[in-house]
Amino acid sequence: xxxxxxxxxxxxKQLQKMPKVADGRSKDEVYQLIKNKLxxxxxxxxxxxxxxWIPTIASACAIxxxxxxxxxxxxxxNQFDQSSSNKEDTAMDSAEMENFDQSNEATVxxxxxxxxxxxLDDNETVEEESISALDxxxxxxxxxxxxxxxxxxxxxxxxxxxxVPLTLTNTADKDYSTxxxxxxxxxxxxxxxxxxxxxxxxEFETEDNIVHVRFKDSFQxxxxxxxxxxxxxxxxxxxxxxxxxxxxxxxxxxxxEQIGGNTDNYSLPDISQIPYKYFQMENNTxxxxxxxxxxxxxxxxxxxxxxxxxxxxxxxxxxIPTDANLKVEDMSEDHVFISVxxxxxxxxxxxxxxxxxxxxxxxxxxxxxxxxxxxVEQVGRYDLTKPLKTTNxxxxxxxxx
Amino acid sequence: MKTTFENLYDNxxxxxxxxxxxxxKDIQQTEDxxxxxxxxxLHSYDNFKGDSTEKTWxxxxxxxxxxxxxRKLKRKRNKFLEFFNWxxxxxxxxxxxxxxxEYLLLDDQMKQIYHCLEQCSDDQKQVIILRYxxxxxINETTEILGWSTSKVKTxxxxxxxxxxxxxxxSEREEDDYGEV
Numbered sequence: 001x002x003x004x005x006x007x008x009x010x011x012x013k014q015l016q017k018m019p020k021v022a023d024g025r026s027k028d029e030v031y032q033l034i035k036n037k038l039x040x041x042x043x044x045x046x047x048x049x050x051x052x053w054i055p056t057i058a059s060a061c062a063i064x065x066x067x068x069x070x071x072x073x074x075x076x077x078n079q080f081d082q083s084s085s086n087k088e089d090t091a092m093d094s095a096e097m098e099n100f101d102q103s104n105e106a107t108v109x110x111x112x113x114x115x116x117x118x119x120l121d122d123n124e125t126v127e128e129e130s131i132s133a134l135d136x137x138x139x140x141x142x143x144x145x146x147x148x149x150x151x152x153x154x155x156x157x158x159x160x161x162x163x164v165p166l167t168l169t170n171t172a173d174k175d176y177s178t179x180x181x182x183x184x185x186x187x188x189x190x191x192x193x194x195x196x197x198x199x200x201x202x203e204f205e206t207e208d209n210i211v212h213v214r215f216k217d218s219f220q221x222x223x224x225x226x227x228x229x230x231x232x233x234x235x236x237x238x239x240x241x242x243x244x245x246x247x248x249x250x251x252x253x254x255x256x257e258q259i260g261g262n263t264d265n266y267s268l269p270d271i272s273q274i275p276y277k278y279f280q281m282e283n284n285t286x287x288x289x290x291x292x293x294x295x296x297x298x299x300x301x302x303x304x305x306x307x308x309x310x311x312x313x314x315x316x317x318x319x320i321p322t323d324a325n326l327k328v329e330d331m332s333e334d335h336v337f338i339s340v341x342x343x344x345x346x347x348x349x350x351x352x353x354x355x356x357x358x359x360x361x362x363x364x365x366x367x368x369x370x371x372x373x374x375x376v377e378q379v380g381r382y383d384l385t386k387p388l389k390t391t392n393x394x395x396x397x398x399x400x401x
Numbered sequence: 402m403k404t405t406f407e408n409l410y411d412n413x414x415x416x417x418x419x420x421x422x423x424x425x426k427d428i429q430q431t432e433d434x435x436x437x438x439x440x441x442x443l444h445s446y447d448n449f450k451g452d453s454t455e456k457t458w459x460x461x462x463x464x465x466x467x468x469x470x471x472r473k474l475k476r477k478r479n480k481f482l483e484f485f486n487w488x489x490x491x492x493x494x495x496x497x498x499x500x501x502x503e504y505l506l507l508d509d510q511m512k513q514i515y516h517c518l519e520q521c522s523d524d525q526k527q528v529i530i531l532r533y534x535x536x537x538x539i540n541e542t543t544e545i546l547g548w549s550t551s552k553v554k555t556x557x558x559x560x561x562x563x564x565x566x567x568x569x570x571s572e573r574e575e576d577d578y579g580e581v
Contacts, residue, residue: 008561011568014514015533019507023418023432027410031403033432034439159469222524225461225547257549295448313440 138352138380141289142359143167143393150393151179154237155194156230157279157290161314163230164194164279164288165237170399176204182399193281193315194288197221197234204238210246211239215253228258233293236271241392244268274364275303276357276394277311277319287353289360289394290316300336300365301328307357319357321345327373334368335387345374352380355388363390405446406439413459416535420460423518423530424467434470438463457537457544464527464545471523510568517567525560532557 023030151168168179180200183189189196201219205212221227235247247266249256259266275297279290297303307320320326321342329337338358345351355372362370369387377385417438422431441462449458507515518526531537531545542553 008565011514011561011565012533014511015529015564016536017511018423018515018534019511020415021419021422022415023435025432027407027414030410030414030436030439031406034406034436034443037436038440160465226465228547254549254552258547294445313444 138349139287140352140356140381141287141395142356142391143169143396146389146391146393149174151176152238152241153180153183153199154234155189156197156234157314157316158193158195158281159314160195160226160230161294162279162316163233163237163291163293164395165291166395166397167393168397168399172400179399183397186397186399187286191281192285192288193279197227197230199234199238206239206242206244209244210248211244212248212250215249215251219253221255228255231255232259232269233271236268237291240268240271272364272366273297273303274361275306276360276364277307277309278317278353278357279315280317281315289319289357292316300362300367301326303361303365304328304338304358307361320354321350331371334366335371336362336365336367336369337371337373338362339373341375345376347376347379349380351376352382355379355382355384356394359388359390360392360394363392402443405443409439409442409455409459413456416456417459417463420530420535421463421467423534424523424527425470426519430470434463434466437470438466441466453544454541457541460531460535460537460545461547468523513568513571514564517564517571520567521560521563525556525563528553528556529560529564 025033147167147169149171151170151174152165153168154163154165156163166183168183170179170182173179173182177200184200187194198219198221201216203214203216221231239245239247245268247268249266256266271291271293273296275292276289277292278287280287292306295306297306304320304326308318308322308324308326310316310318310322320340321344323344324340324342327337327339331337340354340358345354351374355374358372359370367390369389371387372384374384377383382388414435418431418435421434421438422428425431425434438459442459445462449455453461518529521529527546528542531542532539537545539550539553542548543550546553548556
């Protein structure tokens with residue numbers, strides 16, 4: 001065998017001569033395959049939507065039966081014991097609520113839920129119980145009241161497409177690393193499609209409007225274009241809501257150069273004007289509000305329109321029904337009126353999610369309050385006869401519970 | 402959509418196919434990945450701002466899709482290993498070392514280089530493929546990878562060293578075998 005000329009130049013020339021591997025398929029063949037794949041993913045999305053009706057109908061039937069049973073039991077007990085206490089009634093209502101809880105997509109008529117609310121409205125204690133019962137009925141991703149001191153973090157979605165900001169509430173310990181460790185023990189992040197871009201390998205210390213960042217030895221971030229951009233966004237989602245605009249990197253790491261900063265001072269990009277949709281890795285994993293950051297939406301109307309779009313390839317689903325008609329009107333500088341009409345809107349889990357996605361989105365456009373007109377007056381714990389406060393405390397994980 | 406696809410296909414398809422092939426060395430997987438690249442590109446074509454050339458943009462997407470493929474493969478392999486605990490068999494799930502028809506026409510040195518590419522990390526391999534097999538210059542490579550110039554140069558230097566070392570070792574082994 002001819003002795004291999006062991007030098008770099010020769011190796012480079014040999015590499016340049018590596019065989020050209022060609023695709024044997026024709027242009028039309030490739031196009032057809034792509035088209036089929038695109039149609040297939042759209043069909044899956046449609047099928048999923050169609051399949052949703054089966055559990056909905058089954059749940060509705062179950063609720064009707066339960067309602068009849070509860071009513072007949074009530075009549076039965078009234079015949080023999082006229083003096084049953086209010087407490088027992090409340091317990092029965094709670095039982096009814098728990099039954100609704102088992103069917104996420106269940107539809108409750110406005111009348112019934114109003115009745116339930118009125119029954120529980122006798123005194124303050126009972127009112128608290130009613131709110132807590134409503135809280136158990138549906139899943140909520142926003143804080144009911146703004147919590148002063150929270151720890152914020154953010155992750156990228158499975159395909160590094162979008163950002164999922166998280167709000168961690170823990171009155172016992174506000175240390176960042178402790179809460180991140182706690183989060184890891186509570187939730188299997190990877191299974192839920194959340195990827196840490198490296199923040200668990202960083203240390204943060206906030207001081208006035210600046211955050212000091214240190215990279216641990218374990219910090220590793222492949223320097224691709226999307227990683228660099230996501231790294232910036234993650235930091236922004238963590239600190240811009242806390243009114244922190246500047247970062248002081250205490251270690252010199254190549255990523256600092258790549259985001260165009262210097263170690264002393266780096267200004268975090270703005271994270272305003274963002275539509276929120278839903279991200280769910282698989283059917284049995286947690287649902288998250290996801291920030292759609294790949295495009296610019298200059299007006300709230302354009303953001304709401306975007307929220308009607310499903311993105312099956314990215315496991316992202318619309319947060320507003322795709323058939324909805326939307327109307328947006330400014331009532332004042334920080335108060336907006338939003339009307340949504342769709343046959344899918346009712347007192348159900350999907351509508352709770354829609355309201356929360358709109359509140360988070362409106363907040364990113366600087367609005368403090370939203371007046372809803374969606375054809376329903378009460379959805380879960382949201383009383384839509386009054387304006388609702390917007391919030392940036394989303395995807396709340398409460399360690400106090 | 403078809404016009405966009407046809408333009409991309411006419412201008413870059415064979416280069417794209419070759420890049421992905423050298424990364425995964427499996428024709429079937431290459432075909433699947435290339436299809437996924439087109440789907441991604443067609444979805445986001447309207448958002449292409451023209452900050453880079455169309456070709457480097459396409460290759461940077463191809464690179465992401467290929468790495469996603471590696472990640473999925475890795476997860477699959479981990480699940481497989483957890484389930485069966487067949488560590489050695491599980492390891493074989495990845496590089497199948499497919500040899501295309503063109504491989505048969507290569508001389509011994511080229512065959513060694515072809516196999517030695519597997520000794521490089523994925524990052525090193527992509528730099529070698531982009532720089533020498535695809536003939537991109539340093540600036541284009543930095544655009545595709547989103548790296549700094551110095552990082553591309555360092556990675557390229559390390560990759561060439563590994564290739565040289567691997568070729569040298571294979572050559573020595575063949576010589577020893579010949580002597581016996």
